[in-house]
Amino acid sequence: MSISKNQLKLITSLSQKKYRQKHNLFIAEGVKVVNELLNSSFEVATIFCVDDFEINLPVEKIVRILDTDLKKISNLKTPNKVLGIFKIPEEKQLNKSGFTIALDTVNDPGNLGTIIRLCDWFGVTQLVCSKDTVDCYNAKVVQASMGSLTRIAIHYLDLKNYLSETNLPTFIADMDGENVYKTTLPKEGILVMGNEANGVSENVRNVVKHKISIPRFGETKETESLNVATATAILLSEFKRSI
Amino acid sequence: MSISKNQLKLITSLSQKKYRQKHNLFIAEGVKVVNELLNSSFEVATIFCVDDFEINLPVEKIVRILDTDLKKISNLKTPNKVLGIFKIPEEKQLNKSGFTIALDTVNDPGNLGTIIRLCDWFGVTQLVCSKDTVDCYNAKVVQASMGSLTRIAIHYLDLKNYLSETNLPTFIADMDGENVYKTTLPKEGILVMGNEANGVSENVRNVVKHKISIPRFGETKETESLNVATATAILLSEFKRSI
CATH class of the missing domain: 3.30.1330.30 (Ribosomal protein L30/S12)
Incomplete structure (x- = not known):
């Protein structure tokens, strides 16, 4: 044929x-x-x-x-x-408890695919994305997620509203935040990760309560910030290791 | 002109x-x-x-x-x-103490670039690569490393010999290894990360002493193993957080 x-x-x-x-x-x-x-x-x-x-x-x-x-x-x-x-399956109902990763304007399909795999590995079953985050059914995301896509509920929504309405503790990665290695992290919560170049946008940042940082051990100040997928890996590991 | x-x-x-x-x-x-x-x-x-x-x-x-x-x-x-x-600068002299990352046949330029950035962030100043690892002066590695290339001493050498001769404790990531969150990690040592598809090759594996694993929290066994760059991020964070 x-x-x-x-x-x-x-x-x-x-x-x-x-x-x-x-x-x-x-x-x-x-x-x-x-x-x-x-x-x-x-x-x-x-x-x-x-x-x-x-x-x-x-x-x-x-x-x-x-x-x-x-x-x-x-x-x-x-x-x-x-x-x-x-x-494309129907979106599942939004789960308002548990641990959720939220992405603000992540553009790179490889990064989204890697983050979907990370969620699957660490038992995070829900991923929330701002409406302008790259589409999870983009062919490159589907390839990079290696089948993990089938096990994670992914929601595209207005991130600021979602974060304003939640009762869960909310976290962003921020250079000025508290050292994540010295922070007691909760079992339930929402971790917000930002855009590759600009981080978390200001209107989203304003509704997030806790700022946490991955300390820089290298001596030079010029070190580029960590890639969003590797930073997500480290922070997710910190949330899960303490359970 | x-x-x-x-x-x-x-x-x-x-x-x-x-x-x-x-x-x-x-x-x-x-x-x-x-x-x-x-x-x-x-x-x-x-x-x-x-x-x-x-x-x-x-x-x-x-x-x-x-x-x-x-x-x-x-x-x-x-x-x-x-x-x-x-x-291309001359290779620096190999430092036989401190903390070193060693890569066995890492093929993807983006992964090598990301790992170079991770080394820079976590203050690891030396990276050792098997001779068949992708060249660090490959244009895609140079782009992905975002300038961190200038601050890390990178050596291409026979990995099996290097690991056989060292006095430092040596580690590989292995599914059957000890839970990294429950392992006391030393300040000095060599962490060996393997190829994207096949992990660490057998002849290298045979000369490495300690096996450590990142536990899987997700319930499904089908979850693909973590990408080499994200696994490096998590393990490096574990070595450094305990100092």
Whole structure:
């Protein structure tokens, strides 16, 4: 079989957020990620795969294609046997207790994917994002999250409102904050991480109660601040190690 | 002025490790990174920049170029005013005491760059890499390290020999290792981090004494292991917080 013109048009369109939202569909690639999605609660629309990809699905959902066709539709440098179109699941209900990570305008898909993996590792089941944070169904986020996407409830909302209304303790990483290694951290709360270049925006910063910092051990003041994903890793580890 | 054919050929060739080693030169781009290198002990060869880039260097080292020329020679999506050619400094003498990070076959330039920044932040002044780890003068490593490259002594060597000969305690991250949160960590030592897909290779693993692990808090066993840069962030934070 081969890919129809309409299918090709659909796949191409799904690289844009507005078409993902219009069709309620997104793309995942590669054996590992596609299999994780197939084994999750996510619903599959269509799977495009080469002959030696083993799959157990109703035949009408499978399109067997040639390597050369896969190369045409793939976003990967080295396409790996399969590209799947999946349905974007409905947003779960917002959980108002527990521990939540909140992201303010994180732009880099690799950073969001890494943070989703970190949440999964550390048992954080809810991630809240400002509306202008990169879309979690962006193909690069889906690849970087390595299947963790299926286990984390992700919400896009007005971050300032969300933080104003919560009863949980709220934290941001801030150079002038209290040394995180010397702070007693609660089991429940919201940790807000900011944009790659500008940190947490002022109107969000104003509604967050606690400022914490990762102390700099290096002697030079010129050291660039930590990358948002590595800072999230360190802070999440601090919250969880103390439980 | 414009770029000569020979200059263009040199710049293009420096994207390959063998030519960087042959000429002992590497490339850095963008206002921030180039300025950090200019203000360091690194020696500049030539700076190609647009008219409004302010620079204080002997005139023979500066080539003023047009935006369109910068686009031609740049590796960045959005070229930023300047591309510099710098001399690769001589390797410093290996420090046999203190705290060192050692990398076994880390392939991804972004991961190496992030780890160099982490070393700088946490005051680790020496990084040791297996000979097949990605070259630290690779353009993407230079960009991701954000100037921290100038403050860390990086050595490429036979990792197995290095670890066999040291008197310092040696550590690797291993799923079966001791919970890092419950381990007393020394002030001096060597922490070995492994390849993105395969972890630490067996012949290196065999000469490392202590195994430590970052416990998984999430319930699902399917969670992909942590990315090497985020795992390094968490472990480095654990070594340093206890000092």
